[in-house]
Structures are given as structure tokens and as C-alpha cells.
Amino acid sequence: MTSTYAVLSEGLEKRFGAVHALRGLELAVPEGSVCGLLGPNGAGKTTAIRVLTTLLAPDAGSARVAGHDLMREPREVRRHIGVTGQYASVDGDLTGAENLRLFARLLRAPRSRAAELLERFGLAAVADRPAHTYSGGMRRRLDLAASLIARPRVLFLDEPTTGLDPHSRNEIWDCVRELTGHGTTVVLTTQYLEEADQLADDIVLIDEGRAAHRGTPAELKAAIGNYAQAVVADAAALPAAAAVLDRLTGTEPVLDVERRTAAAITLDATLTLPRLVRELDAAGVPLVDAGLRPPTLDEVFLRLTARKETAAA
Numbered sequence: 001m002t003s004t005y006a007v008l009s010e011g012l013e014k015r016f017g018a019v020h021a022l023r024g025l026e027l028a029v030p031e032g033s034v035c036g037l038l039g040p041n042g043a044g045k046t047t048a049i050r051v052l053t054t055l056l057a058p059d060a061g062s063a064r065v066a067g068h069d070l071m072r073e074p075r076e077v078r079r080h081i082g083v084t085g086q087y088a089s090v091d092g093d094l095t096g097a098e099n100l101r102l103f104a105r106l107l108r109a110p111r112s113r114a115a116e117l118l119e120r121f122g123l124a125a126v127a128d129r130p131a132h133t134y135s136g137g138m139r140r141r142l143d144l145a146a147s148l149i150a151r152p153r154v155l156f157l158d159e160p161t162t163g164l165d166p167h168s169r170n171e172i173w174d175c176v177r178e179l180t181g182h183g184t185t186v187v188l189t190t191q192y193l194e195e196a197d198q199l200a201d202d203i204v205l206i207d208e209g210r211a212a213h214r215g216t217p218a219e220l221k222a223a224i225g226n227y228a229q230a231v232v233a234d235a236a237a238l239p240a241a242a243a244v245l246d247r248l249t250g251t252e253p254v255l256d257v258e259r260r261t262a263a264a265i266t267l268d269a270t271l272t273l274p275r276l277v278r279e280l281d282a283a284g285v286p287l288v289d290a291g292l293r294p295p296t297l298d299e300v301f302l303r304l305t306a307r308k309e310t311a312a313a
Contacts, residue, residue, distance in 0.1 A: 006031045006154045006185035007052060009070075011061035014047055014209075021047040023209035024061065029202070031153075034176065034186045036200030038193070040305050044209040045189045049158050052187070053083050066153040082147035082155045090142050092132030096123050099131055099142060103149045117145040121175060137168025144175055154185045161195060173198055193297040203297075205304055213304050220300050225267040226292050227299075228276055232260050233286040241285045248279060260288070265295070265303070 007029035014022040021044050029035040037045050050056040052065055054074040063070040066080035090099045100114035118124045121141045126134065131142060140160060147155060157176070161169040169192070176186055176199055190196055196203055197217050205213040205220075213220065228249055230241040241262040242253040249266035256262075277290050295303075 004031050005029055005064070006033075007035070007063070007065050007187060009052070009061065009063035012048070012051060012058045012063060013060035014044075014051060014056065014058050021209055022051065022058070022061075025206070025209060026211055027063075027204060029185060029187060031185050032180060032183050033201040034180055034188060034199050036196035036203040037187065037189045037206055038196055038203055038301060039206035039212075043206045043305075045206055046158065047209075048206065049083075049156055049187070049189060053081060053156055054078055079150070080153045082150065082152035083158070084144055084147045084155070084160050085158045090131045090139060090146060093130060095128050095130055096134070096142050097127040100146060100149065103146045107150045109149050109151075113149055117148060120178075121145045122171075135168065136164050137171050140164060140168065140172055141175065144172065148179075152184065154187065155179065157186060157188045157190075159190055160188070161190070161192060169195070193301055197297040205301070207305055217297055220304075221294050221297070224295055224300055224303050225265045226294055227263045228266050228271060229261060229263040229289075229291055229293060230276075230280055230285065230287060231289040232262070233288050235260050237285050238262050240283050241280060244279050244283050244285065248276065266292075 005028050007027055009025060009027045012022050012025040025044065025048055037048065039045050047056065051058050052063060052070070054070065054077055065077045068076040068080065070077055094102065096118060097114060100117055101111060104111055104114050118127045121144065123138065123142060123145070126138065131139060134142065144160065161172050164172065173195070180186055188196065188199060200217060202214065202216055203220060204211050215223070228245055230245065232238060232241050235257050238255050238257065238260065242255060245253040245262055245264040248271060249264040249268065251265045253262045253264040271292065273290065273292055276292065280287055280290060
């Protein structure tokens with residue numbers, strides 16, 4: 001892995017009155033990689049993006065983006081980044097081609113850049129149609145193309161596939177993979193955990209304004225262990241299955257009555273599938289299926305961001 005970082009921040013702080021949005025946030029994103037910024041609502045993800053893209057000044061800390069100091073060289077930072085927000089920023093009354101030509105003119109890029117990007121993102125055939133006639137996926141691709149007019153070294157994507165259908169989402173994923181294949185660094189925030197699992201080389205889980213957990217998707221999954229799971233023939237057998245899982249794993253099982261499933265996290269590497277099946281059979285549990293499986297990124301997220309409930313005031 002390269003030792004050169006496209007985004008490097010240390011001790012970033014940001015307050016909004018009594019709200020402490022960023023609390024010493026530290027990031028290190030290697031060039032040419034995809035970094036997924038995940039976290040619960042209000043964790044500080046959007047504030048982090050706004051600070052790193054010069055839209056907000058931090059109260060403390062430092063950062064370098066695309067090789068330039070965030071505070072001392074904000075104009076240079078802006079010259080080398082692209083930003084795509086949650087909602088398309090293109091003008092619906094202009095055609096796709098007119099939108100990109102406008103961005104090219106504003107950013108002093110060659111006019112030919114618009115045609116190049118329309119072709120690259122599969123929009124050449126609809127280039128002369130008003131953007132408001134595009135599907136959601138086409139508008140997002142046009143928006144992404146607009147953010148690439150100036151050939152940014154770092155692209156910030158803030159929930160780029162919000163509201164898209166699975167087919168359109170896959171199209172955006174393909175675009176992101178192509179960009180990183182050509183050396184662009186991507187910083188991605190998303191509420192779709194599958195999206196981060198598919199695209200991110202590394203994940204930073206932000207909680208209460210800090211980088212609470214980080215690692216590859218596989219590393220984060222391994223950190224919480226595997227799930228031991230039993231699917232029973234009769235929901236009445238779930239308590240018995242749960243008792244076996246509790247004894248084998250030492251963690252409280254989660255029951256799903258509708259799916260007739262009991263599952264519990266285990267860090268015990270010696271727990272094997274044959275042993276799990278034997279123990280369940282010995283307890284008289286009528287099994288349909290049993291297994292050991294890695295957690296999904298959704299399960300990792302829920303487990304790592306779990307908060308103690310507090311009583312309402």
C-alpha cells in the first residue's frame with residue numbers, strides 16, 4: 001500500500017454552539033483508494049466532509065488534502081477536489097451537454113472535456129435532452145461527471161446513491177470503481193452498508209465526532225467474530241436453541257420468530273459446525289439448518305455503534 005496520503009487530518013475539531021460535531025478527528029486515506037466514512041446520524045460525517053472540502057473552517061487541528069494545507073491553501077485544495085452531494089446539482093432545464101459545458105467554462109476546462117465525460121458515463125446518446133427528462137440514475141451519473149470536469153485528484157461523495165434503484169446504484173458503483181482504477185482517491189459517506197462493503201478499501205467508523213473504529217471491511221467483520229446460527233422447524237424450539245447458543249458462545253442470542261432463527265456472536269475459534277450441530281441435536285432442537293457465518297457490515301455497524309439507552313427526561 002502506498003505511503004502517500006490523499007487526505008491526512010490530525011485533531012480536527014468543530015463546534016456549533018453547544019454541539020461538539022468533531023472531536024479530534026484523524027484520517028489517513030492513501031492515494032488511489034476508496035475510504036468509506038460510516039457512522040450513525042449526527043456522528044459528524046457531513047461536518048467532516050464540509051471541513052475537508054473547505055466549506056467549513058475547523059476550530060482546531062490540521063489537514064492536508066491532495067497535498068495542500070487545508071487552512072493555508074484552501075484555493076489549491078479546491079482546485080484538486082471534486083464534490084458530489086446527496087442531491088444532483090445539475091440544472092434540469094439545460095441539456096446534459098449544456099450542463100457539462102457550463103461547468104467546463106466555469107472551471108476553465110477544455111470544451112472537449114464535456115464530450116469526453118458524456119461518452120465515459122454512457123450519456124452521449126441523451127446529451128441533447130434536458131436533464132429533467134433523465135432517470136434518477138442518469139442524473140446522478142451526470143452529476144458525477146460534472147464533479148470530474150477539472151480532473152480532481154480527490155473526489156468526495158456524500159451519499160451518492162440516495163434514492164436510487166438497485167440497477168442505478170450498480171451503475172454508480174461501476175463508475176466509482178473505474179475512477180479509482182485510474183488513480184482517483186474517493187472519500188465516500190453512505191447509509192447503504194452494502195455500498196461500503198462493495199467499494200471501500202478501508203472504512204472509518206465515526207462516532208461522536210471521532211474515528212472510533214477503522215479497518216478493511218474484512219478486518220471489521222473479524223473483530224466482532226462469527227455468528228453461530230440455528231434455523232428450527234418449530235418456533236417453539238427457539239428457547240432451547242437459544243440456550244445452546246448462549247452456552248457455546250457466552251453471548252446473548254438474537255431470536256427471529258418469523259424466520260425461526262436464533263443467532264449469537266462468537267469469538268471462539270474452536271467452535272465448529274459439527275460441534276454446533278451435535279450440541280443442538282443433543283438438546284432435542286428440531287433443526288432445519290445450522291451454520292457459522294461471518295457478520296454482514298450492517299451487523300458490524302449496529303454492534304460497534306450500539307449506545308446505552310437513556311431514560312427520557
